[in-house]
Amino acid sequence: xxxxxxxxxxxxxxxxxxxxxxxxxxxxxxxxxxxxxxxxxxxxxxxxxxxxxxxxxxxxxxxxxxxxxxxxxxxxxxxxxxxxxxxxxxxxxxxxxxxxxxxxxxxxxxxxxxxxxxxxxxxxxxxxxxxxxxxxxxxxxxxxxxxxxxxxxxxxxxxxxxxxxxxxxxxxxxxxxxxxxxxxxxxxxxxxxxxxxxxxxxxxxxxxxxxxxxxxxxxxxxxxxxxxxxxxxxxxxxxxxxxxxxxxxxxxxxxxxxxxxxxx
Numbered sequence: 001x002x003x004x005x006x007x008x009x010x011x012x013x014x015x016x017x018x019x020x021x022x023x024x025x026x027x028x029x030x031x032x033x034x035x036x037x038x039x040x041x042x043x044x045x046x047x048x049x050x051x052x053x054x055x056x057x058x059x060x061x062x063x064x065x066x067x068x069x070x071x072x073x074x075x076x077x078x079x080x081x082x083x084x085x086x087x088x089x090x091x092x093x094x095x096x097x098x099x100x101x102x103x104x105x106x107x108x109x110x111x112x113x114x115x116x117x118x119x120x121x122x123x124x125x126x127x128x129x130x131x132x133x134x135x136x137x138x139x140x141x142x143x144x145x146x147x148x149x150x151x152x153x154x155x156x157x158x159x160x161x162x163x164x165x166x167x168x169x170x171x172x173x174x175x176x177x178x179x180x181x182x183x184x185x186x187x188x189x190x191x192x193x194x195x196x197x198x199x200x201x202x203x204x205x206x207x208x209x210x211x212x213x214x215x216x217x218x219x220x221x222x223x224x225x226x227x228x229x230x231x232x233x234x235x236x237x238x239x240x241x242x243x244x245x246x247x248x249x250x251x252x253x254x255x256x257x258x259x260x261x262x263x264x
Contacts, residue, residue, distance in 0.1 A: 001008060003027055003028060003029035004029065004068050004069055004095050004113075004175055004245060004246065004249060005024075005029050005031045005056050005065070005067045005068045005069070006022050006028055006029065006030055006031065006069050006070070006071060006127040006245065007030075007031060007032040007034055007061065007065055007067040007069075007070045007071070007083050007091070008022065008030065008032075008033050008034070008061065008071070008077075008084075009033075009034040009035075009058075009070060009071060009072040010034070010035065010072065010073055010098065011033060011035045011038065011073055011077075011226070012074075013234060014049055014073040014096075014234055014237070015033075015035075015073060015074075016046065017143075017234045017235060017238065018032065018073065018223040018238070018241060019045070019046055019072055019240070020046035020047070021048055021066040021235075021238045021242060022071075022245075023045050023047040023049065024047065025242060027246070028242070028246075030045060030052055031052060031065040031066070031067055031156075031172060032052050032053045032054065032055070032061050032062075032064070032067065032084065033052060033053070033054045034054075034055060034056070034061050035054060035055075035056060035057055035081075036056050036071075036074075036078055037056070038052050038054060038056060039056070040055055041053070041054060041055075041094070043211070043226065044197070051089075051117055052065075054075065055062035056094070056142050058081060058082050058085035058086065058166045059085045059089070059176065061089070061216070062086060062089035062091060063099065063172065066089075067086070067089075067091045068091060068092065068249065069091060069092045069093070069094060069095075069245050069248060070082060070083075070086040070091050070092070070093055070094070070243065071094045071095075071096075072088045072093065072094070072095050072096070072097055072234070073096040073097055073195075074097055075096060075097060075099070075157060076098070076101070076158070076217060078095040078097075079095060079100060080100070080104045080107075083095065083104075083119070084151035084249050085211070087111050087112065087115055087117055087119075087136055087236065090115075090117070091117075091118070091249045092119060092170065092249065092251070093108075093117075093118075093121075093248070094119070094120050094241060094244045094245050094248055094249070095120065095121045095122075096122060096123075096124075096125055096156055096238070096241070097116055097121065097125075097239070098123050098161060098162030098163075099157070099158040099162065100121075101187065102104075104161075105254075105256075106202035107189070108121070108254055109253075109254040112252070112253050112254045113253055113254075114138045116252045118248040118249070118250070118251025118252055118253060118256065118259070119158070119246070119248065119253075119254045120244040120248050120254075120255045121254060121255070121257075122214070122240070122256070122257050122258045123161065123162030123163045123165070123166050123212065124161075124162070124163040124168075124237075124245070124258070125237040125239075125240030125241050125244065125258055126133050126229065126231050126236045126237050126240060126263070127229075127239060127240055127258075128229045129212070129214065129229045129231070130240070130257070130258045130259050130262065130264065131264075132167070132214060132216065132227055132228070132229040133163070133166065133167050133170060133259065134184060134217045134232045134259060134264045135227050136167055136171050136220075136227055137141060137170050137171060137173075138169070139173070139216075139225055139227065140170075140171040140172070140174040140175045140176055140217050140218075140250050141176075142218075142220070143165075143179075143180070143218035143219065143220050143225065144175075144179060145179060145180050145182075145219040145220070146161075146166050146171060146179050146199075146200050146216065146217065146219070147194070147200065147202070147216075147217050147219075148167055148200060148201070148202045148203070148214065148215070148216050148217075148219070148220045149202040149203045149205065149214070149215045149216075150164040150203070150205070150206040150213065151206075151210050151212075151213040151214070152204075152205070152206055152210055152211070152212055152213070153202075153205070153206070153208065153209075153210050153211060153212075154206045154207055154208045154210075155194060156206060158175070159204040159206070160195060160202045160203075160204045161212070161214070162205070163212075163214055164204070164214060165197070165202075166201055166257070167216060168198070168200040169197065169244075171200060171216075172198040172199070172239070175244070178198040178199040179197040179198065179199030180199060181196060181200075181201060192209060200201075210232075211231045211232055211233060211234065211236075212230075212231040212236075213228070213230045214228065214229055215227070215228040215229075215230065216228075240258050243261060243262070244258065244261060247261050
């Protein structure tokens with residue numbers, strides 16, 4: 001069986017982590033790097049085995065490299081252009097970029113269907129985070145009060161995180177109605193209770209020293225239930241990304257969420 005040819009979009013901390021992981025897999029071959037802000041023609045592979053083409057223009061790079069899969073963990077402004085060019089070139093997608101508009105996601109779904117190409121779009125590729133979301137949906141059936149606290153590094157551009165939003169939405173769907181929510185009679189500091197999604201208060205923390213963390217707290221009569229996941233390093237996302245990269249080759253549609261790929 002031939003290797004899966006992969007282009008990694010982005011050369012930031014996550015992009016470098018992904019490129020290094022791809023280099024270590026015998027059935028996956030890194031064939032190019034996409035970087036909007038680089039004028040270089042080649043990128044060095046982290047394992048020291050050589051160079052791969054680097055370009056700032058998606059169409060040019062994809063025509064040059066012929067990737068099977070494009071992995072994008074960049075930002076919501078850049079990712080749609082990458083995705084459109086990848087699908088036009090016949091490549092499948094693994095997208096971990098958050099903050100994408102609903103309109104673009106609908107467009108992505110329609111394009112995947114029309115071109116018979118797979119894509120995996122997930123707010124979080126850490127297996128533990130996916131399990132947290134699943135367990136939170138289970139618990140949501142039994143409690144009327146719930147809050148979500150998500151904590152990330154200080155350079156994260158969106159708040160709340162995509163994981164927190166998906167968690168809250170799926171909790172509400174499992175609960176079958178909006179949650180009950182405390183609304184203070186007096187709020188001496190505006191915004192202290194966080195954002196609200198159908199009764200679920202969502203709080204965002206941004207501090208150096210953090211990577212990606214989330215806690216869901218349910219409250220009931222005489223009891224609370226806390227479910228927490230911590231990513232202490234970006235390598236926590238790699239097993240899920242590699243799983244999605246392999247699985248997307250067998251898909252011909254958009255898959256939303258890693259849970260669909262691990263049987264949840």
